[in-house]
Amino acid sequence: MADVMILAAGLGTRMKSGRAKVLHELAGRPLIAYSVRTALQVMPGRILVVVGHQASEVEAAARQAAKSISGASELVFVNQKEQRGTGHAVLAARDSLEGSRTLLVIAGDGPLIKPETLRHLLDVHYSNKNDASVVTVLMDDPTGYGRVVTDTGGRFLHIVEQKDATPEQLLIREVCVSIYCFETRALAAALDRLNTDNAQGEYYLTDVPEIISRQGGKVGTVQHADPEELAGINTRVELAELERKLRDQKIRQLMLDGVTIVDPATTYIHQDVSIGQDTTIHPQVVINGSSRIGRGCTIHSWTYLRDVNLSDGVTIKHSCVIEDTSIASSASVGPFARLRMQADVGDGAVIGNFVEVKKSTLGPGTKAQHLTYLGDATIGSNVNIGAGTITCNYDGVRKNQTTIEDNVKIGSDTMLVAPVRVGKGAVTGAGAVVTNDIPPDSLAVGVPAVVKKKLGKA
Numbered sequence: 001m002a003d004v005m006i007l008a009a010g011l012g013t014r015m016k017s018g019r020a021k022v023l024h025e026l027a028g029r030p031l032i033a034y035s036v037r038t039a040l041q042v043m044p045g046r047i048l049v050v051v052g053h054q055a056s057e058v059e060a061a062a063r064q065a066a067k068s069i070s071g072a073s074e075l076v077f078v079n080q081k082e083q084r085g086t087g088h089a090v091l092a093a094r095d096s097l098e099g100s101r102t103l104l105v106i107a108g109d110g111p112l113i114k115p116e117t118l119r120h121l122l123d124v125h126y127s128n129k130n131d132a133s134v135v136t137v138l139m140d141d142p143t144g145y146g147r148v149v150t151d152t153g154g155r156f157l158h159i160v161e162q163k164d165a166t167p168e169q170l171l172i173r174e175v176c177v178s179i180y181c182f183e184t185r186a187l188a189a190a191l192d193r194l195n196t197d198n199a200q201g202e203y204y205l206t207d208v209p210e211i212i213s214r215q216g217g218k219v220g221t222v223q224h225a226d227p228e229e230l231a232g233i234n235t236r237v238e239l240a241e242l243e244r245k246l247r248d249q250k251i252r253q254l255m256l257d258g259v260t261i262v263d264p265a266t267t268y269i270h271q272d273v274s275i276g277q278d279t280t281i282h283p284q285v286v287i288n289g290s291s292r293i294g295r296g297c298t299i300h301s302w303t304y305l306r307d308v309n310l311s312d313g314v315t316i317k318h319s320c321v322i323e324d325t326s327i328a329s330s331a332s333v334g335p336f337a338r339l340r341m342q343a344d345v346g347d348g349a350v351i352g353n354f355v356e357v358k359k360s361t362l363g364p365g366t367k368a369q370h371l372t373y374l375g376d377a378t379i380g381s382n383v384n385i386g387a388g389t390i391t392c393n394y395d396g397v398r399k400n401q402t403t404i405e406d407n408v409k410i411g412s413d414t415m416l417v418a419p420v421r422v423g424k425g426a427v428t429g430a431g432a433v434v435t436n437d438i439p440p441d442s443l444a445v446g447v448p449a450v451v452k453k454k455l456g457k458a
Contacts, residue, residue: 001043001044001045001101001102002042002044002045002101002102002103002104002122002181003044003045003046003047003048003097003100003102003103003104004039004042004044004046004047004048004103004104004105004106004118005047005048005049005050005090005093005103005104005105005106006032006035006036006039006047006048006049006050006062006106006107006108007050007086007089007090007105007106007107007108007178007205008020008022008032008035008049008050008051008052008058008062008107008108008109009050009051009052009053009055009080009083009089009092010052010053010083011053011083012024012109012234014234014235015234015235015236015239016236017236019054020053020054020057020058021108021109021233022035022058022061022108022109023054023057023058023061024233024236024239026111026233026239026242026243026246027243027246027247027250027270027271028270028271028272028273028288028289029065029270029271029272030061030065031108031109031111031233032049032058032061032062032065032108033061033062033064033065034065034110034111034112034113035106035107035108035109035110035111035113036049036062036065036066036075037065037068037069038106038113038114038115038118039073039104039106039118040066040069040073041069041115042104042115042118042119042122043073044073044104045073045074045100046073046074046075046076046100047066047073047074047075047076048076048077048078048093048096048097049062049075049076049077049078049108050078050080050089050090050092050093051077051078051079051080052079052080052081052082052083052089053083055077055079058108059077062075062077063075068272076096078092078093078096079092080092080093084196084202084203085196085200085202085203085204085205086178086202086203086204086205086206087191087194087202087203087204087205087206087207087208088202088203089205090105090187090191090205090208091191091194091203094188094191097184097187097188100184101183101184102122102125102126102181102182102183102184103181103182103183103184103187104118104121104122104179104180104181105178105179105180105181105182105205106118106178106179107178107179107232109232109233109234110177110178110179110230110231110232110233111233111242112228112229112230112231112242113179113229113230114229117135117179117224117229117230118179120222121133121135121179121181121222122181124220124222125181125220125222128218128220129218130181130183130218130219130220131182131183131186131212131217131218131219132180132181132182132183132186132187132208132209132212132213132217132218132219132220133180133181133182133219133220133221133222134148134156134159134176134179134180134209134219134220134221134222135176135177135179135180135221135222135223135224135230136148136174136175136176136177136221136222136223136224137174137175137177137223137224137225137226137227137230138173138174138175138223138227139173139175139227140173142172142173142174142175143162144162144234145162145175145176145177146159146160146161146162146175146176146206147159147160147162147165147169147170147172147174147175147176148172148174148175148176148221149169149172150174150221156209156213156219156220156221157210157213158207158209158210158213159176159204159206159207159209159210160206161198161199161200161204161206163198163199163200164198164199174223176206177224177230177231177232178205178232179230180205180208180209182208182212183217186212186215186217187208187212189212189215190208190211190212190215190217191208193211193215194207194208194211246271247268247269248264250269250270250271250273251264251267251269252264254269254275257275257277258276258277258278259275259276259277259278259279259280259281260278260279260280260281261281262280262281262282262283263282263283263284266283266284267281267283267284267285267286268285268286268287268288269281269285269286269287269288270287270288270289270291272289272290272291273287273288273289273290273291273292273293274291274292274293275287275293275297276293276294276295276296276297276312277295277296278295278296279293279294279295279296279297279298279299280297280298280299281299282298282299282300282301283301284301284302285299285300285301285302285303285304285305286303286304286305287299287305287306287308288305288306289306289307289308289323290307291305291306291307291308291309291310292308292309292310293305293308293310293314294310294311294312294313294314294329295312295313296312296313297310297312297313297314297315297316298314298315298316299316300315300316300317300318300334300335301318301319302318302319303316303317303318303319303320303321303322303334304320304321304322304323305320305322305323306322306323306324307323307324307325308322308323308324308325308326308327309325309326309327310326310327311327311328311329311331311347312329312330313329313330314327314328314329314330314331314332314333315331315332315333316333316334317332317333317334317335317337318334318335318336319334319335319336320333320334320335320336320337320338320339321337321338321339321340322337322338322339322340322343323339323340323341324340324341324342324343325339325340325342325343325344325345325357326343326344326345327339327345328345328346328347328348328349328364329347329348330347330348331345331346331347331348331349331350331351332349332350332351333345333350333351334351334352334353335353336353336354337351337352337353337354337355337356337357338355338356338357339351339356339357339358340356340357340358340359341358341359342359343357343358343359343360343361343362344360344361344362345357345362346361346362346363346364346365346366346381347364347365348364348365349362349363349364349365349366349367350366350367350368350369351368352367352368352369352370353369353370353371354370354371354372355368355369355370355371355372355373355374356372356373356374356375357374357375358373358374358375358376359375359376360374360375360376360377360378360379360391361377361378361379362374362379362383363379363380363381363382363383363406364381364382365381365382366379366380366381366382366383366384366385367383367384367385368385368389369385369387370387370388371387371388372385372386372387372388372389372390373389373390373391374389374391374402375391375393375394375399376391376393376399376400376401376402376418377391377393377401377402377403377404377416377418378401378402378403378404379403379404380404380405380406380407380408380424381406381407382406382407383404383406383407383408383409383410384408384409384410385410386409386410386411386412386413386414386430387412387413388412388413388414389410389412389413389414389415389416390414390415390416391416391418392415392416392417392418393418395418399418400418400419401418401419402416402418402419402420402421402422403420403421403422404416404421404422405421405422405423405424405425405426405440406424406425407424407425408422408423408424408425408426408427409426409427409428410422410427410428411427411428411429411430411431411432411445412430412431413430413431413432414428414429414430414431414432414433414434415432415433415434416434417433417434417435420434420435420436420437420438421437421438422434422437422438423437423438423439423440423441423442424440424441425440425441425455426438426439426440426441426442426443426444426455427442427443427444427455428443428444428445428449429443429444429445429446429449431447432444432445432446432447432449433446433447433448433449434448434449435448435449436448436449438451439451441454441455441456442454442455443455
């Protein structure tokens with residue numbers, strides 16, 4: 001069983017960013033997530049991730065990506081404290097290679113690499129009994145890539161980086177794309193011979209296959225037919241171009257699966273989103289994260305959704321921002337509503353215009369139609385929340401809970417000063433400031449609110 005090493009330590013100078021290149025997002029995922037997911041599908045013994053710049057953030061992103069794959073292999077993180085080239089990255093992980101027989105090496109910025117490509121590389125590597133195998137591809141424009149130099153019989157000689165290449169070598173179209181397979185015994189011996197005698201003063205991993213060959217090892221190349229699959233991301237222009245391509249593919253597939261997308265050109269749906277049949281997405285909608293949207297939903301324009309779970313028949317009206325929220329079937333939200341932090345909206349509930357729901361649960365049939373803030377609240381079924389209601393959840397030190405039981409009617413402009421409970425069937429008058437619990441089936445009014453009578457009694 002092979003191990004996989006992902007090289008993810010570099011800053012990515014051509015990105016012109018203070019952020020590590022592998023943390024830049026593509027279609028809703030950081031670049032490192034694509035490499036981790038691909039590596040996991042090869043079912044390796046271990047995945048060694050070489051980190052450096054912003055190491056803790058890269059490690060967190062890699063671990064998050066691994067969570068999405070069941071039965072994930074062990075992740076081992078190696079810190080390359082100085083970034084002195086790709087060869088130096090492997091040198092930094094040398095101690096972690098003990099006990100490893102075969103090592104696949106891939107870059108952390110190759111989001112389109114398929115697991116089938118890596119499996120094919122392993123198959124060729126083993127069947128030919130190679131000590132090193134290098135994936136190559138023919139590119140019409142090989143600028144930026146190491147050129148693969150062969151003899152007249154097409155046998156591998158060495159790889160020359162662009163800054164070290166002669167004018168004749170720069171004309172070579174066959175390039176190395178930072179995907180290798182090594183027998184670790186041969187790799188370790190070659191690492192001892194690496195030097196920085198080159199234009200960039202770095203330790204090149206591209207020098208390793210030539211060193212292995214000179215030491216009597218067998219080196220082979222595996223030419224891949226699709227340069228687009230193997231291309232890395234080096235600039236923000238390339239990132240944006242690939243983003244557009246992936247977005248177009250995602251939207252096209254959703255439409256083929258039965259989703260109506262009114263204007264694909266202005267709709268942004270990330271890779272991990274799922275949407276059921278007969279849902280309609282209007283223009284200028286963004287849906288990202290791990291959102292799940294059921295059948296027959298309607299999402300109106302200028303809405304942003306992230307990590308939402310919408311059951312069947314939900315309507316999201318114009319200009320809503322909804323994150324980390326579950327909305328049950330036939331509920332309606334918006335326009336101009338904000339839901340966040342594990343909000344949970346029940347069947348047939350209605351959240352209206354300029355209503356914010358934060359870390360709260362609303363039961364089936366409950367309505368908050370206008371100009372309301374519901375934070376840290378548990379609200380029962382068939383409750384009516386009047387316009388201007390606020391759960392005053394913060395006392396200056398901690399957040400406190402508000403509980404509103406079933407069939408309550410909250411009058412307009414009610415202030416619920418938490419912690420407080422409103423009992424089943426109770427009613428508050430307009431403008432009430434509720435500082436104490438209200439018993440079931442009671443009417444409370446005033447500032448501070450006091451119970452005036454039991455409802456249903458003379």
